Amino acid sequence: MRLRGVLLVMIIAILAISSIAHANEAVRGYFVVNYVTYLNPSGQATNYYIEYSLTLYNNEPYPIPLTISIELPRYSSVLYTSPTANVTSNGVTWVVNLQPYSEKTLEVRFKPIYTVLPIASLEYQVLVNGTPVNTTIINGGVGTKINLFTNITNLLPFPTMTTISLTRQSGLHYEYNVTPTITQNVLGYEVDYWLFSTSNNTSFGLGMVVEDLGPWHSIRVNPVGVQVSIDLNQSIKSLRGAIDELNATINKLSALSNSVINASSTANNYTAQFLQLITLLNQTSNVLGASAYLINSTLLVESLLQAQLIELKIALTVGGQVLGTEANVISQLRSLLNPIVSNEQSYINALNTLKNDLSQIEKSTNNSTLKAEINNAINIINQVENLIITLNQIYNNLGKVQSEISSTQAQVNQAVEGLNYAIYAANESEALIISISKNLYLLHNELNNLTNQLLSTYLSMASYQARAMSYLMQISNYEGELRGMMLEDEVRMSVLNALANQYLGYLRINNTNVSVDVTIEETFIVKMPSIVNTQYLLQLLNETAVQGNKTTSHGVSMVTAIPNHL
Numbered sequence: 001m002r003l004r005g006v007l008l009v010m011i012i013a014i015l016a017i018s019s020i021a022h023a024n025e026a027v028r029g030y031f032v033v034n035y036v037t038y039l040n041p042s043g044q045a046t047n048y049y050i051e052y053s054l055t056l057y058n059n060e061p062y063p064i065p066l067t068i069s070i071e072l073p074r075y076s077s078v079l080y081t082s083p084t085a086n087v088t089s090n091g092v093t094w095v096v097n098l099q100p101y102s103e104k105t106l107e108v109r110f111k112p113i114y115t116v117l118p119i120a121s122l123e124y125q126v127l128v129n130g131t132p133v134n135t136t137i138i139n140g141g142v143g144t145k146i147n148l149f150t151n152i153t154n155l156l157p158f159p160t161m162t163t164i165s166l167t168r169q170s171g172l173h174y175e176y177n178v179t180p181t182i183t184q185n186v187l188g189y190e191v192d193y194w195l196f197s198t199s200n201n202t203s204f205g206l207g208m209v210v211e212d213l214g215p216w217h218s219i220r221v222n223p224v225g226v227q228v229s230i231d232l233n234q235s236i237k238s239l240r241g242a243i244d245e246l247n248a249t250i251n252k253l254s255a256l257s258n259s260v261i262n263a264s265s266t267a268n269n270y271t272a273q274f275l276q277l278i279t280l281l282n283q284t285s286n287v288l289g290a291s292a293y294l295i296n297s298t299l300l301v302e303s304l305l306q307a308q309l310i311e312l313k314i315a316l317t318v319g320g321q322v323l324g325t326e327a328n329v330i331s332q333l334r335s336l337l338n339p340i341v342s343n344e345q346s347y348i349n350a351l352n353t354l355k356n357d358l359s360q361i362e363k364s365t366n367n368s369t370l371k372a373e374i375n376n377a378i379n380i381i382n383q384v385e386n387l388i389i390t391l392n393q394i395y396n397n398l399g400k401v402q403s404e405i406s407s408t409q410a411q412v413n414q415a416v417e418g419l420n421y422a423i424y425a426a427n428e429s430e431a432l433i434i435s436i437s438k439n440l441y442l443l444h445n446e447l448n449n450l451t452n453q454l455l456s457t458y459l460s461m462a463s464y465q466a467r468a469m470s471y472l473m474q475i476s477n478y479e480g481e482l483r484g485m486m487l488e489d490e491v492r493m494s495v496l497n498a499l500a501n502q503y504l505g506y507l508r509i510n511n512t513n514v515s516v517d518v519t520i521e522e523t524f525i526v527k528m529p530s531i532v533n534t535q536y537l538l539q540l541l542n543e544t545a546v547q548g549n550k551t552t553s554h555g556v557s558m559v560t561a562i563p564n565h566l
Contacts, residue, residue: 027064027098028057029516033503035117036523041126042134046527049079049111054507056106056514058098069093069508073112080109118499119160120198120228122524123151133529140531141217144210148224148526152202156499157492158235162202164194165225171214172221175207198228210531217536221528232500233517239493246486252361253479259354260377260472276336278454284329287322289444294319313416319436320416323409326443330402337395344392351381370478373471380467387457394450401446408439 031054038047058064071091072078078087085108086093092108127147128138138144154160168174168190180192196202206224213219294315340347355378362374415432500518507516 025513025515026058026060027066027511027514028059029509029514030055030519031503031507031516032519032521034521034523036525037115037117038525038527039122039124040527041136041529042132043124045115048115049109050116051107051109052506054106054516055103056096056098057103058100061100063100064098064511065096066098066514067093067095067508067510068106070106070108071506071508072108072110073114076110076112078108078110080107082106082108117155117522119154119156119230119520120162120522121153121155122226123153124226124524124526125149126526126528128529128531136527136529138529138531139534140210141213141533142210144531146208146210146221146528146531148206148528150204150224150226150526152198152204152226152228154198154200154202154228156230157495158230158239159197159199160228160230162196162198163225163227163229164196164204164206165227166192166206167222168192169219169222171210171212171219173209173211175209177205208528213531213533217533218530220530223525223527226524226526227521229519229521231517231519232496232503236493236496236500239489239496243486243489243493246482246489249364250479250482250486252364253475253482256357256361257472257475257479259357260475278451280329280333282451284326284447287326289441317416319440320409320412323405323412327402327405327409330398330405334395334398334402337391337398340388341392341395344388347388348385351385355381367478370474373474376467377471383460387460390453390457394453397446397450401443404439404443408436408443411436411439 031052034051034053036047036049036051037045040046052070054068054070056066056068069091070093074090078092081087081092082094082105084094084096085106086095094106096104096106098104125148126133127149128140129145130147150164152162166174167186174192178194181195182193184191184193194204196204208221210219358374358378358381362371365371411432415436418432499520503518503520504516509516
């Protein structure tokens, strides 16, 4: 057929590449099944047949004998076969000797007793001057417009290739909205091709305007070819690749979910520790504030210092005990912070690893929502890293505070000793008490600041946990969508595999080291009406009839005149 013949160069190139790709196989085969339907302008099928074409490539340096049989539907009428074919009641058999590095094409064309359209259906309408036609010959002249509207429906769960072909001819002006994909010169004729990938439906319209009817005042418009095809093996390979990519993405999302869960668990542990720290620091701050107030109150009775030396000594002793308690509390705080500070680098490394994993997933996905959420998660991880560094600083500050408490406690002890020297040391004791009170107030303020920092950290960690749970829900939903897509692709692949196995079941080759790819084609040949100036034809017939009458009359006159001359 002309449509397949025009694409011969493209097909040979594809087959040559495929034969190189499968060079490890002794024989490579390509089985093309073409369902051909001829349609008249009024929408009726005038002819239908099926064509099987098997092309074999020998990739070895020696001849390979092959016996090939193709099973045909029962009661089919064989229309054509390649030479040397042995036709039986249920099939065709060839015995060939495939020469080294050569190819052989075997064809059989037959007419079944029923019509099958396995991959696509075609709806079309032919209009002449806007009116549907119901005949193959239309009265018209220059300016007559012919339109063809087609709608191709894909019946498979995978995109097919739709090719529409038109052989241009003189005397017609062509109108179309879509520029031809390919234009080739075939045997002196210019042929246009439109190529579409059809997932569900493909609609196409074409217009022709008569510019010249020629010397016979008529023009026979060339038919339009519509072919739908699918390479089953290549389609299955594409689906398998898509399934592998989806599975890899799902695995990455699962790994991300585990990372988020682990990070959330760690944050939960930190949150509990921070809550304990906040409680202890708040209690310690209150104790320090009360102690400072108690010690500062002694300055109000400075004039009665002599009489209250004993009470002051007791107060200082109590203050020393309080400082001891505070030192113990701060020691406990540092003990609680020590695991975090000691493992600061490991936590930061783990968070950096999580950030890298999130960055990789962000690069591997095209989902803008997921990308945005991953960036938010990375920002939160950066905040957590900063919080860990802040905890290290707090830990060091607590060490300083502990040193200051120890120093203050020593001062309290000195003050107690000084009180034993009675009144002459009152001035020095007063200055020392002021210093102790000041230091206690400073410690009180520092602990308040530390409590506020820990409270802010606690709230940030709690916010992170809430957002982490939100991310987990989104990841879970996205993972569910991907699993649904993968399941749909697996169903499509099963359908295509079943279809390929069905057609391979018609084929028998005695050599098992033969790999065969299957391509299914449906070709519709839509015949267009002929445009004829019937007025001119009637005039021509009348002139011919008149001329004939004149000739007859002249002949009769001559016959009548002969006797007179005799």
